[in-house]
Amino acid sequence: MAEAEHYDVAYRASGETDFTETSAGLTEPEAEIPGLTPGAAYEVQVRTVRGDDSTVSDPYEVTVADVVERWLTAHAGVGSGGEAIVAEDGSVFFDAIGNNGKIADSEDGFWYHYTEVDPATENFTLSATFTVEAAEGKDNQSGFGIIAIDDFVPNNPSARYFNSAGTMAAKYNDIVGGSVQSRYGLSGGKFVTGYTDGPSVASADRDMTASEPFDWDFREAMTEGSNVNPPKFITGDTFEYTLRYSNTGFHASATFVGNPETDEPAQEYEEIIYYDRDLVLTQSEDSFYVGVFGTRGIQVRASDIELTTIHPDDDEDPLERPIEYITPSLNVDGTRTTPHHQVAVPVTANVAGEVVITDAAGAPVTEVTEVAPGQREILELDLAAGVNDFVAHLTPAAEQPQLAEYEELSSYDRLDVDLRFTVASYGEPGQAIHVAPNGSAQGTGSPADPLDIHTAVGFAQPGQQIVLAEGTYTPDRAIVIDRGNNGTAGAPITLMSQPGPGRCWTCPSHPREGSTCAGTIGTCTTWRSPVRRGTRSRC
Structure with missing residues (x-):
């Protein structure tokens, strides 16, 4: 009926005579009918009302699904691009080549195949096999695995701050020689805490210090081009990951199955336990989410995805927490x-x-x-x-x-x-330091005796110009402007090309921010440079 004022909805089980009204006075063109029996058939009838006039639809039959669909797919957190494709066999292909999400120190974002968990009635074990099908576009924020997250708003890039627990390939830190060092793309147990508000609210209390890799030394000597600390997973790798939620907390475990292109043996890793059941019940107290994910510049397939649940009353008693x-x-x-x-x-x-x-x-x-x-x-x-x-x-x-x-x-x-x-210093403030592709640390910084780019950047004085001669530069390590190596507001340090054909950088394929050829990377102030953070130059 045109210009309907409201709708009344009634239903009956197939074969019965009388209808039961479930919704009256609806102004929206949809209704929810509660209390139906899975697998049963029903007839639904809609009355459309306008003033004193009304029309009644013919009954139409619906059958309630036998099993409620548990799994959903969406993008979680920051980023966009790429896709997650669910196959008929239940495997999920994460095509994140064009995805700019990340597993990072500050926030997270990824394609997510997930389900909701009721912690009052469900402990669980979720396992899956992950095969890396393309890793050439990876960087230090790429990752994949199993993750449980607190509050969650699907496909909302602003909702990127959430507590989490996972078994995943990601960045991990360790203390080596008294100092904190980082490695990327290692398998481990990653745990993020510190959020108390909704997922769109950042927190200075974000804490990942409980995270740890299964094997810090996995592919320790691996390099990729001039990158001496690349993400440790490569195309062809297969991992089996498991995340268990028990009366103790979260249990992360994994096995490196191998790679058909390498002769590395399989490795089964020791379980990592986070002793707190409520880790992901802070932003949302009643439920949380768990699933498989992939993000940023890679292609990964999750197969043999298996979720089993057990009521907490029927599960093992909690383990006594050891001293950390x-x-x-x-x-x-x-x-x-x-x-x-x-x-x-x-x-x-x-x-x-x-x-x-x-x-x-x-x-x-x-x-x-x-x-x-x-x-x-x-x-x-x-x-x-x-x-x-x-x-x-x-x-x-x-x-x-x-x-x-x-x-x-x-x-x-x-x-x-x-x-x-x-x-050390080269020349006086205000004078130019000359750099050339064949320059060296033993040079004087003059046009006839140029420096290499690393030495010039390391010792430039406020007000000096670092002038790059024409040619092709092939740096063997990152060009870094360290914290404290600064110019001043009145006398900035300038990195510039010599007038003429210019200079070019040669980089490994698929350079990304954080790699050796990602540009001039600095924590300094008062520098001027045509090479910006995260950019790259090509001939």
Whole structure:
């Protein structure tokens, strides 16, 4: 009926005589009928009302599905592009070649094949086999695996902040020689906490420190072109991942099955446990989501996807939580090359304590500075021309108020980190430093005796211009402008091409931000450069 004012909906089981009204006075052209029996057939009738007039439709038959569809597919979090294709056999092909989502330190985004979990009635085990079908476009934020997430808004790129637990290939950190190092594309258990508001609200409390790889040394010597720390998965790799949710918390486990193009043996990894059932029940208290995912520049197929559930009352009793030992670390940031005779040295520890820098003979050369976990402090350090060797010392405090109930330091012994700073300059402020493809660190920076690009960037003074001669540059490592290697507002450092045909960079195929040839990457200020962060130049 044209210009209908409202609708009344009634239904009856097939074969019955009387209708039961379920919705009256509807103004929208759809209705939900609750309480139907799976697999049963029903007849539905709609009355359309306008004023005193009404018409009644003929009954039409519907059959309720035997099984409610549990699995859905959508994009979760930040990013767009690519697709997830569900095959008839239940496998999922993640074509993320054109996807700009990411598994990152700040936020997450990925194609997601998922289901909702009711923690009051369901513990679960989700397992799947992941085969990497194309990894040439990967970068440090690519990833795939199984992930459980807290609050979730499908296909909303603003909803990118959520607590999570997963078994996945991603970035992981470890403490090596007292300092935090990162490796990419390793398999491990990744756990993100710190969010209390909705998924569109960022939080400075985002914490991933409970994440850990199954095997830090997996493909340790692997390089790709000039990238000495690439993501460790390659085309042809197959992994079996499992994520279990129990009365204890989340259990991540995995097996590296192998790669038909390599002779690497299969590896079964030791389980990683996160001892908190409520990890993904903070943003949404009643339910959470779990599924398989893929993201950013790769193609991955998830097959043999299997979900089994068990009521918590029928599952095993929770395991007793062991003590987690925290290894003290000291991260010393900032430039190691400078034209100046004094540098500000940023230091960050993961424990409470005191930090001091001494010379090679052990004499203090800075003030003793108190540090708090995660809080950066600045130590002023005087330097002489040439090479300067020092040692930074971290002494943990007896009291560590940041430690949780089940945490303890692995050691309270002093931690030493060797430091080397080199002081040199080429020309005077305002003068040009000349660079050429065949330049070297032994050059003077003149047109006749040019430097290499790394040396020029490392020792440029405020107000100088780094002038690139024409030719093709093939850097063997990233061109990095370190923190503290700065110009000033009135005297910026300028990176420029010599007038003429210009200069070109040769890079490995598919360079991406964070790779060796991704451009001039810096944490500095007051530089001017035609080579911007994350860009690349081609001949």
